Amino acid sequence: MVSTEDLSPKAGSEVTGVDLRRLSSEDFKFISNLCFTRGVVVVRDQFLDANELDQFSKLWGKPWLGPLLPSLPGTEAVATIKNRGKLGTVTEYWHSDSTFVESPPAVTLLSAVDIPPVGGDTMWCNQYSVYESLSEGLKRLIHPLKAVHYDRQRFNEVEGRAPYLGCVAHPVVRLHPKTGQRSLFISGQAEHFEDMTVEESAGLLQYLLSRLGQPDHVYRHRWRAGDAVIWDNRCTTHYAIHDYGQFPRRLHRITVEGEKPMMDKNPP
Numbered sequence: 001m002v003s004t005e006d007l008s009p010k011a012g013s014e015v016t017g018v019d020l021r022r023l024s025s026e027d028f029k030f031i032s033n034l035c036f037t038r039g040v041v042v043v044r045d046q047f048l049d050a051n052e053l054d055q056f057s058k059l060w061g062k063p064w065l066g067p068l069l070p071s072l073p074g075t076e077a078v079a080t081i082k083n084r085g086k087l088g089t090v091t092e093y094w095h096s097d098s099t100f101v102e103s104p105p106a107v108t109l110l111s112a113v114d115i116p117p118v119g120g121d122t123m124w125c126n127q128y129s130v131y132e133s134l135s136e137g138l139k140r141l142i143h144p145l146k147a148v149h150y151d152r153q154r155f156n157e158v159e160g161r162a163p164y165l166g167c168v169a170h171p172v173v174r175l176h177p178k179t180g181q182r183s184l185f186i187s188g189q190a191e192h193f194e195d196m197t198v199e200e201s202a203g204l205l206q207y208l209l210s211r212l213g214q215p216d217h218v219y220r221h222r223w224r225a226g227d228a229v230i231w232d233n234r235c236t237t238h239y240a241i242h243d244y245g246q247f248p249r250r251l252h253r254i255t256v257e258g259e260k261p262m263m264d265k266n267p268p
């Protein structure tokens with residue numbers, strides 16, 4: 001029987017009693033709705049290999065590889081996350097995946113293969129909850145703003161690929177297409193507001209970025225091999241902690257195509 005338990009007050013729920021290789025449409029609907037509202041869904045002891053992850057991701061939509069990582073041979077869009085050392089870890093900051101493209105991925109899935117004995121946790125921040133915690137005055141101020149997100153990541157150098165270096169403006173307050181809820185859609189890739197300079201944007205942008213990762217909104221996941229974790233990039237940000245030195249850490253990762261972020265036409 002499928003059951004669920006919240007992992008922190010605002011973000012993350014664990015689901016038990018399912019096998020992700022054989023999900024009924026009813027159970028998929030349950031898990032996806034949980035993901036859209038709680039931001040993160042954890043399912044332990046799944047041990048999905050890259051091909052099974054590829055198959056599972058298709059329930060969510062079209063797999064999307066993006067400009068950063070190569071896919072594993074024989075899979076459509078499965079990438080490997082591995083220990084590249086502290087300096088090569090380009091995901092150790094609060095971000096939502098690939099926000100520097102027009103339509104950033106909606107959902108990301110990770111399947112844990114090798115995990116260090118301790119450390120290498122990932123944290124997720126619920127961006128609905130961050131938005132809700134802002135004052136009414138600040139909500140009104142940021143409502144019409146767009147932030148410009150840049151690809152400044154070092155993946156390109158790490159992987160020896162040509163830099164993409166695109167940038168794109170997205171609404172700072174995003175309306176979720178499934179839940180109709182507003183979230184603060186800001187991420188470490190945002191460098192300034194549209195039609196404003198970096199200097200003009202700095203105070204407010206830094207304040208908004210400082211709200212990400214506030215403990216009230218966060219779930220911190222301690223990985224075990226076999227874990228499958230699914231998150232919604234439209235209403236969460238995440239942060240991969242590199243505190244495990246040279247220990248191997250390897251996960252398979254897949255992202256699912258998203259839509260152009262939607263601005264709410266109605267003021268708060």
Ligand code: SIN
Pocket residue numbers: 081091121122238239240241253
């Ligand atoms: C990511 O940011 O997608 C990587 C997460 C992780 O390595 O835990």
